Structure formats: structure tokens, C-alpha cells
Amino acid sequence: MKKRAFLFSLVIVGVIFSGGCSDKELKGDIPPMPIASVGGESIEVVRASYCWNTGCVDNAGPLDILEGKVPFQVQKGEKIKIQFNYEPKPSSISVSRMLNADQEWVKDELVNDVLTVPKEEGIYYYDFLAEWHSEDESYSLGGSYYDFVIKVK
Numbered sequence: 001m002k003k004r005a006f007l008f009s010l011v012i013v014g015v016i017f018s019g020g021c022s023d024k025e026l027k028g029d030i031p032p033m034p035i036a037s038v039g040g041e042s043i044e045v046v047r048a049s050y051c052w053n054t055g056c057v058d059n060a061g062p063l064d065i066l067e068g069k070v071p072f073q074v075q076k077g078e079k080i081k082i083q084f085n086y087e088p089k090p091s092s093i094s095v096s097r098m099l100n101a102d103q104e105w106v107k108d109e110l111v112n113d114v115l116t117v118p119k120e121e122g123i124y125y126y127d128f129l130a131e132w133h134s135e136d137e138s139y140s141l142g143g144s145y146y147d148f149v150i151k152v153k
Contacts, residue, residue, distance in 0.1 A: 050144035
């Protein structure tokens with residue numbers, strides 16, 4: 001969680017220092033919701049902490065936010081597509097996952113907006129950070145964490 005707090009702090013600092021640096025503002029009062037899907041079926045995604053046009057909101061960590069959510073069931077090795085129906089698309093998306101809520105977070109790889117589900121059975125918690133940067137990548141325009149939970153069978 002220290003890593004998440006640090007990354008969120010960087011997003012906040014970038015948004016604060018970028019104020020007035022650009023006439024290009026992101027649309028909306030809150031970050032867009034991504035669509036996570038497997039084989040055409042949607043996985044429930046929850047927006048967590050974010051910084052956007054209206055300021056920053058700090059929410060609970062992924063395990064607290066996902067408490068009580070029913071894990072979406074997937075098969076080993078399936079593909080999860082994560083996409084945003086929003087322009088501009090995020091400049092970067094960083095993904096982490098944890099097995100069974102009692103292990104360390106590990107970095108996962110998003111390739112062409114697709115995550116490959118692990119081949120080990122269990123409940124996996126996913127936490128990802130989508131960030132939008134200026135055109136020259138010199139500062140952050142905004143960013144948001146998102147969370148979801150799956151059960152691999």
C-alpha cells in the first residue's frame with residue numbers, strides 16, 4: 001500500500017503543478033469508468049482514489065473497496081480486456097494483482113489493453129492506475145485507481 005500512496009501522491013503533485021500549464025482540460029468532473037470484460041461479459045469495476053478537474057479524492061484501499069463484492073468467475077488463462085470509451089485514452093495504465101488477499105501485490109502486464117488471467121486457481125484482486133499526461137508527457141492531467149476481483153476456476 002505504500003507504493004500506491006506514493007504513486008497517488010505523484011499524481012496529486014503533477015495535477016497541482018500542472019494547473020494553468022495547459023488549456024487542455026480533461027472532460028467531466030470525475031474520471032471515466034473503464035470497461036473490463038471477458039468474452040463479452042462485463043466485470044464490475046470500482047473507481048478508487050483519483051485526481052481530476054475538480055480536485056483529488058482519496059478512497060480506501062482495494063481490499064476495503066472490494067469487500068463484499070462477488071468475484072467474477074473466469075477460466076484459467078482467459079483474457080480480460082480493459083478499455084476506456086473516453087478521449088483521450090489514458091497515457092499509461094499500471095496493473096497489480098494479489099492472490100487470495102493475503103499475499104504481496106505483484107505487477108501484472110497489460111498488453112494491448114488485455115490481461116491474461118493466471119493459471120493458478122484462487123481469488124485475485126486487481127488494482128490499476130490509469131493516468132492522463134500532457135501531450136509532451138511533462139506533467140499529469142489526471143489519474144485514477146480502479147479495482148476489481150475475479151475467481152479463477
